[in-house]
Amino acid sequence: MTFEIHFVTGKGGVGKSTVAAALALKKAKSGLRTLLVEIGDQSFYKDYFHLPEVGFNPVQVQENFSVALWTGQNCLREYIIHLIKAETLYKLFFENAVMKAFVNVAPALPELAIMGKATSGPRHHGPALPFDCIVMDCYATGHFMALMGAAEGMAKAVKVGPMGEQSRNIDKTLRDPEICKYYVVCLPEELPVRESEELYEELERHFGVKARLVLNKVLEEEIGSNEYTAAEKSSSKEFQTFAKDDKINRGIHREMRGRLQKLDPQLVPLPTVWDHNVQRLLDILSERLS
Amino acid sequence: MKILVCVGNGGVGKTTLAAAMGVQAAQRGLKVLVLTIDPAKRLATTLGIEGKKDITRVPNQNFKGELFASVVDHKKTFDDFVMRAAAKSEAAKKLFENKLYQQLSTSLSGSQDFTALEKLYSSYESGEFDLIILDTPPAKHAIDFLNAPQKLSVLFNDKVARWFREPKNNSVGGVFLNLLNTGTKQVLSIMESVTGSELLRELSDFFLSIEQWQERLEARITNVHRMMVDPETQFCLITSFDEAKLLEAEYFLREIRKGGYHLRSLVLNRSYPEWFEGKAGTLKEKPTGAEKLFALYQKEKIFYDQRDREHSAFAEKLSKETHVLRIPEVAEPISDLQGLIRMAEILKEKGDSE
Numbered sequence: 001m002t003f004e005i006h007f008v009t010g011k012g013g014v015g016k017s018t019v020a021a022a023l024a025l026k027k028a029k030s031g032l033r034t035l036l037v038e039i040g041d042q043s044f045y046k047d048y049f050h051l052p053e054v055g056f057n058p059v060q061v062q063e064n065f066s067v068a069l070w071t072g073q074n075c076l077r078e079y080i081i082h083l084i085k086a087e088t089l090y091k092l093f094f095e096n097a098v099m100k101a102f103v104n105v106a107p108a109l110p111e112l113a114i115m116g117k118a119t120s121g122p123r124h125h126g127p128a129l130p131f132d133c134i135v136m137d138c139y140a141t142g143h144f145m146a147l148m149g150a151a152e153g154m155a156k157a158v159k160v161g162p163m164g165e166q167s168r169n170i171d172k173t174l175r176d177p178e179i180c181k182y183y184v185v186c187l188p189e190e191l192p193v194r195e196s197e198e199l200y201e202e203l204e205r206h207f208g209v210k211a212r213l214v215l216n217k218v219l220e221e222e223i224g225s226n227e228y229t230a231a232e233k234s235s236s237k238e239f240q241t242f243a244k245d246d247k248i249n250r251g252i253h254r255e256m257r258g259r260l261q262k263l264d265p266q267l268v269p270l271p272t273v274w275d276h277n278v279q280r281l282l283d284i285l286s287e288r289l290s
Numbered sequence: 291m292k293i294l295v296c297v298g299n300g301g302v303g304k305t306t307l308a309a310a311m312g313v314q315a316a317q318r319g320l321k322v323l324v325l326t327i328d329p330a331k332r333l334a335t336t337l338g339i340e341g342k343k344d345i346t347r348v349p350n351q352n353f354k355g356e357l358f359a360s361v362v363d364h365k366k367t368f369d370d371f372v373m374r375a376a377a378k379s380e381a382a383k384k385l386f387e388n389k390l391y392q393q394l395s396t397s398l399s400g401s402q403d404f405t406a407l408e409k410l411y412s413s414y415e416s417g418e419f420d421l422i423i424l425d426t427p428p429a430k431h432a433i434d435f436l437n438a439p440q441k442l443s444v445l446f447n448d449k450v451a452r453w454f455r456e457p458k459n460n461s462v463g464g465v466f467l468n469l470l471n472t473g474t475k476q477v478l479s480i481m482e483s484v485t486g487s488e489l490l491r492e493l494s495d496f497f498l499s500i501e502q503w504q505e506r507l508e509a510r511i512t513n514v515h516r517m518m519v520d521p522e523t524q525f526c527l528i529t530s531f532d533e534a535k536l537l538e539a540e541y542f543l544r545e546i547r548k549g550g551y552h553l554r555s556l557v558l559n560r561s562y563p564e565w566f567e568g569k570a571g572t573l574k575e576k577p578t579g580a581e582k583l584f585a586l587y588q589k590e591k592i593f594y595d596q597r598d599r600e601h602s603a604f605a606e607k608l609s610k611e612t613h614v615l616r617i618p619e620v621a622e623p624i625s626d627l628q629g630l631i632r633m634a635e636i637l638k639e640k641g642d643s644e
Contacts, residue, residue: 012300013530047537140300190623191330192301223582230579238571242587243580245565245621252623274593 003122004133009144010185011192015216017044019185020137022285028065032133036067043069072110075117082127111150119173175207182211188218188256200263213264215257217272219250294423297435298528303559305329306624307528308425310633316353320420323413324359327427332625350627367405375506388495402427403438411514436549524554531561536604556612560619566594615640
């Protein structure tokens with residue numbers, strides 16, 4: 001049986017969640033039972049897909065396509081109850097304000113629990129997760145590296161015992177290119193491109209992972225310079241300025257695309273979609289994600 | 291002294307806006323400090339803080355007041371805080387070597403928020419500036435920033451510490467031991483079987499090292515909180531436009547009021563391109579020789595028209611209690627002080643000043 005885990009990350013505001021949703025939709029359409037996972041206390045997809053609620057247990061959006069919201073806290077809770085097979089003991093230990101707060105901030109523990117759950121399928125360890133494909137809409141760059149490094153860090157800190165063993169196992173799975181795929185989403189602007197370059201190189205250097213770069217909201221059409229010259233003579237000031245800015249933007253987009261293609265020749269460019277409708281937007285983007 | 295805290299999701303242009311607000315205040319004659327978290331290279335160069343850790347006067351300025359800037363160095367701020375808080379320097383040294391501390395002070399979610407506030411407070415204490423503008427760390431949710439100190443405070447809380455410090459010696463006791471009593475042994479053995487004894491040792495070392503500085507930490511957090519709810523401290527929520535983000539902004543506004551904080555404005559950044567003039571500017575007839583460009587123009591026009599309507603409805607809904615500013619996206623990236631001055635002018639034009 002195949003098992004796929006896709007991690008989608010990138011700088012804040014580049015459209016990670018939209019790209020993750022488009023990718024999940026594509027996988028679902030191909031027949032894989034797909035779970036789109038977001039991390040944190042508040043759901044983005046709840047309003048995005050107009051769902052009544054999104055929580056820890058998967059909510060179906062359409063056929064083969066469900067969404068869930070994970071926190072380190074509830075991943076850890078589920079895992080520990082699964083291990084010790086006794087909810088009362090769990091409650092005794094974790095269900096007090098102090099421990100809750102502690103788990104929330106304890107170094108790497110929430111991150112480890114999240115990554116442990118994400119990789120539980122191929123590792124055949126932990127509570128059952130009945131999906132073939134998991135798409136993780138991950139935190140912005142900095143937090144993503146904390147997620148990635150949690151297992152390795154814990155394995156180093158705790159060499160013996162089950163925790164160390166599972167941590168090594170998670171770390172190994174994350175580095176397995178057959179199972180885990182990584183996407184760094186980026187906008188054709190200086191700052192996100194620089195951050196993506198750094199993240200791409202860091203992932204390769206530190207984890208031996210080759211990520212796919214996804215350049216979102218690209219202006220793709222080729223406009224001849226004669227069009228810009230003609231626009232300068234337009235009677236409308238708005239159109240004139242539009243044309244001037246369009247030329248600047250397309251120039252920047254070409255430059256940024258070139259820069260990223262040097263790192264990843266298989267860069268996936270996604271077009272700017274001038275449409276507010278989420279379903280149509282996702283359909284267009286998922287077509288392009290091959 | 292006044293404080294302006296810029297909060298918002300990552301990638302919405304917080305840092306640039308914070309710097310532009312700094313420029314605007316300096317133009318009005320104030321001595322301003324802009325505390326940034328992770329400025330883009332060009333912005334850092336513009337502010338003269340690239341690769342520097344100290345508060346720096348922004349070069350090439352000619353304002354009525356004065357503009358200073360600094361990057362918050364997390365590791366250093368955290369360590370400084372520990373040095374001050376630890377009663378003995380050996381305790382601090384031991385803590386610096388603890389693996390959990392090393393992770394905690396660098397990669398823990400929330401620690402950046404903590405150090406940003408810590409840096410803000412020490413700059414505030416110095417009394418050297420008329421206005422301090424804080425650019426907050428990127429977060430998935432703007433609200434996380436406000437909860438960070440309390441989260442951390444609980445971690446260093448003596449009750450938690452005592453609980454971990456005391457696996458064997460009953461004399462230390464502690465609220466939780468008493469509470470759990472017979473359950474404790476069982477619980478610790480479960481934890482040991484799940485995590486391994488090494489982790490427990492690291493944890494107990496960690497809490498031994500931070501013994502006796504809870505009081506200082508609590509005092510600090512109380513002071514920081516007092517500073518944050520002072521009417522002279524105002525918040526500016528910066529967000530981008532889309533349905534989900536706007537709902538989140540509404541949630542944040544409610545939280546900020548509930549917490550007793552003061553909101554100055556809600557900025558919808560990059561909400562339309564600079565060329566967009568709304569209905570008034572619309573070109574209807576096809577210009578000769580620019581057909582392709584015109585088709586694109588029409589598509590974008592429809593898109594931004596719709597967005598404009600949604601914006602207006604949103605601003606209308608909030609207008610009673612909140613000042614909503616819509617800031618256009620400028621085509622050319624801001625790369626020098628002139629760019630910031632231009633952004634400051636846009637802010638002024640949109641009515642953002644005290």
